[in-house]
Amino acid sequence: MPRYDIVTIEGDGIGPEVAQAAIRVLREAVGENVLHFIDAPGGAAHYARSGDVLPDETLRLCRESHAILHGAAGLPEITYPDGTEVGNELHLQLRFKLDLYANVRPIKLLAGVGSPLAARETIDIDYVIIRENTEGLYASRGAGVVLRNEFATDTLVVSRKGVERVARFAFNLSRKRDGAPRDGKRRVTVCDKANILRSYAFFRAVCQEVAGDYPDVEIDYAYADAITVHMLKKPDFYDVIVAENMFGDIISDLGAATVGGLGIAPSGEVGDTHGLFQGAHGSAPDIAGQNAASPLAMILSGALMLDWLADKHADEALAGAADRIRQAVATSLSEGHAIPRDLGGSASCTEVTDAVCRALG
């Protein structure tokens, strides 16, 4: 009997292709009877058919399952009456409704992948960005005010509870993770603009209080502008970075770009109860159905899901499987046979998936 129910929302564009690829790899890595995948509808195309971007039944399945695997959502032509894209809603609603407060974005340069940073041969990039995922500027989503077409305002909201829990998440992660910066220290870097806004000063102050419970982890501070420079010039200084929602959104894409791009960047969004995993990329409708997308971000997000399940359910076997998947991706990349197009190769989605499965076998 499978032990874990995984809801799969394949979504739009390349979503189904990459989700299927991840499922193949996950099955290969953990064996047949461990994960039970349940397909559930959602996304822009589903909205066009049904008027619902996130059906109640899908939300219910998400609440009742052990984890959620999501391909991607969004189609440029499917918009709300006000012109905004429908696809993002699936994702944003799941974040808020399931209280997925920590967005986990590992930034790791794998052997065989070209970083756009020049000194890539010698730079060891291996850190994690934790983006607060339920408040900050995103709290104002849908609530901004536009007055007489002359002014618009939105509100940045930072709460003690919100910062405390995400800061604890970051410190706990620093404690348990293997990767460490070049000086060997465990370190949480707080990314803010405490010099400019009280909300960010508050964010920093709460992180500083939480740090008191983690004397073994160094706390470090960087302004959101300055950190972009450091991420290019001294990426090997970082261990875990924690940031407000909007800053986290920006720097986690930047981090991905330094290690090969969104097509290889995994993402996990987790709370105390639920976890959603998907590649950091979008639905790329322009290349959908052509077997051209890279499944790597999604496959690595599957590994992140196993890590999270392993931790939550004290299941060592899953942790081993997650490591084997990452190892298999690294092996297939460094062998150079199955390099996806976004990394400069010509392998199809299926060929990349085959190669990872072979490396696993």
Next chain:
Amino acid sequence: MPRYDIVTIEGDGIGPEVAQAAIRVLREAVGENVLHFIDAPGGAAHYARSGDVLPDETLRLCRESHAILHGAAGLPEITYPDGTEVGNELHLQLRFKLDLYANVRPIKLLAGVGSPLAARETIDIDYVIIRENTEGLYASRGAGVVLRNEFATDTLVVSRKGVERVARFAFNLSRKRDGAPRDGKRRVTVCDKANILRSYAFFRAVCQEVAGDYPDVEIDYAYADAITVHMLKKPDFYDVIVAENMFGDIISDLGAATVGGLGIAPSGEVGDTHGLFQGAHGSAPDIAGQNAASPLAMILSGALMLDWLADKHADEALAGAADRIRQAVATSLSEGHAIPRDLGGSASCTEVTDAVCRALG
């Protein structure tokens, strides 16, 4: 008789060294009797002596002069009672009081400078970021609310007038600048998160309206997260980028990092009447007084000041001098004799300045 009064606020840390370097180069480039430099106090050390970060007399001089040249301000130990740094205030007050609504940050890779981007030999990086400099999230500076130490809020404010003028500035700049993206098009890229917040959707909509008056300039859109990826992967796509204050703050530092860092990045902050010019770097008190700082950002900011004065006063001679300064910096860098420390060389502030003056002569 000198034709232009330039107020010089040397400020703190390396401010005086780099400001003096820029003054030497400016005198050399435009001749003795064109610019009249007036030294005015301001900054953190001045605050420590007098209780005033921006004395009234300095502000008056700024209002009455043709332009302002600023070294840098800020000393970590000089803080307000609430612990925030005093130095930034000088800068922020000048922005708001003189209505310096466009922060101009040229992002240009000079020959002889190593970009951290791998393919630097083949990449032509030459675009300008225009950061809105008087509203956006910065409108909330000093006005955020912290409630019972449980919540903090700040307000993002976007006004039609504020966006219109900065968008016009960006489109006008695209029209007149030489640098153009690899496809030869004039282009203004609007950087926002219109998909998430109404204020950013409003920012985008107003830019789009303004674009109607510039049929010869292409308008393009990028989300603030995605643009960080593009800036690393396709910098030669960009011509002019316009962004809300906080996004502009972040991406202009990132842009600087792709072309050698803050030590070579010039900055101009201009409105309809006043203009303030300074390097994009801070006051670096750790290396102050050691003749170790790079004066290049400040020297190039001096050239930017000449561009601005030339435009405003229809003074071709100044425009020529600005180009000669940029040429001299490029020559001295590509000769490789006087490379400052932050670019991997060992030349002192004076040696770098000497080399630029020689190349000018």
